[in-house]
Amino acid sequence: MKSKISLKQLQALESVVRLGSFTLAAKELGVSQPTVSNLVNSLEQHYQCRLLDRSGSVISSTPLLNSIRGDIKALIALRNDIDDRLTEARNLHSGTFQIGYSTYQIAMPFISEFVRAFPAVDVTxxxxxxxxxxxxLYTGEFDVGLITAKELPPDLSGKEISETRIGLVVPKDHALADNGPVSWAEVAPLKLIQREPSSSTRQIFDAAAQVARVKLTTILGLGSWGSIRTLVTTGVGVGVAFGQECQNETGLAFVPVADKNLTARxxxxxxxxxxxxxxxxxxxxIAEGKRHL
Known part of the structure; x- marks a missing residue:
């Protein structure tokens, strides 16, 4: 009878690629380093494939392993969950939990509540x-992701937790601060400080401007709200951000743009x-209990 893949092999493989080391994986799993090596090697030999790239200083996953890594992690998590349920340990007394997020003002209330509810879980x-x-998220690096998009990707499970406006961020003494919604004609001459091109905020804003046939003057593309906030405060330019990002920010005002397309989910x-x-x-x-639309 043809032998099948074992859970121990998958656990060893997942631990090695996550930690980048056979030694660290062995320590985490509570076995010897040769045991971990044998488990992974026997798996590769059985299926005649390479799952780990050992050519560099740190061990990494091959494209084949990347394509199934999320499923491996899900299988291990389900096995652990079944074990917890059978032993009536349902309250998450241990384990790790990896979270990816795009906007900390949206994500932190959920993350903080989870940490308070399950203090024994190692959260990253x-x-x-x-x-x-x-x-x-697809490769299993994160257990959950808090993302900004027009629609939920069809091959993921999830729910909408918030909807927010995208607009301008200016100092409170700026001429636009008390004018209410502004038109694209008023936006066009401004020197804008935006997110990096891959950001959903940037993509939604630029797409709406294109539909409105407005040519924007973006002088900087930055990776974080903190960087945008600092440069807006010092008068370098006008920021583009979510309305929530400006809440409780001393000295800054959020100015909406009169365009229904400037809504992020x-x-x-x-x-x-x-x-x-x-x-x-x-x-x-937790997210269901705290969400607001």
Whole structure:
């Protein structure tokens, strides 16, 4: 009878590629380093394929492993969840949980509540533009992602958690600060400080301007709200951001642009196979309780 892939092999493989080391994987799994090597090598030999790239100083995954890494992580998580349920340990007394997010004002209330509810879980949260976050969600690098998009990608499981306006950010003493919604004609001559081109905020804003047939003057593309805030405060230019990003910001005002296309939707998403694991389902429950549309 042809032997099949074992859970121990998958656990060893996932640990090695996540930690970049056979030694660290062995320490995490509580076995010897040769045991981990044998588990991974036997898997590669059985299927006559390469799953790990050992050519560099740090071990990394091959394209083949990347294509199935999310499924492997989901399978391991489901196995752990079944074990927890069978032993009546449903309250997440241990484990790790990786979160990717694109906008910290949207994500942090959910993350903070999860950490308070499950203090024994080792939580890692990483900020990325949605365009850069999604590939890591698909490969299993993140358990869940909080992304900004027009629609939820069809091959992910998730829900909309918030909707927000995109507009201008100016100092409170700026001429536009108290004028209410401004027109694209008023936006055109401004020196804009935007997000990087891969950012959903930038893409939505630029697309709306193109529809309005307005040529924008973007002088900088930055990776974070903090950088935009600093340069707006010092008078370098006018920022482009979500309305939530300006809340409770001393000295700054959010100015909406009169355009219905400047609306961003925020989604909580995960791989379908991860949706009913304990950590992910509890994070969704927290987001459901806190969301506001």
């Amino acid at each position: 949260a990483r900020a990325l533009a949605s365009h850069d976050l999604l590939p890591l 925020h989604f909580l998403a995960c791989l379908p196979a991860m949706r009913h694991t304990s950590a992910v389902s509890n994070f969704f429950r």
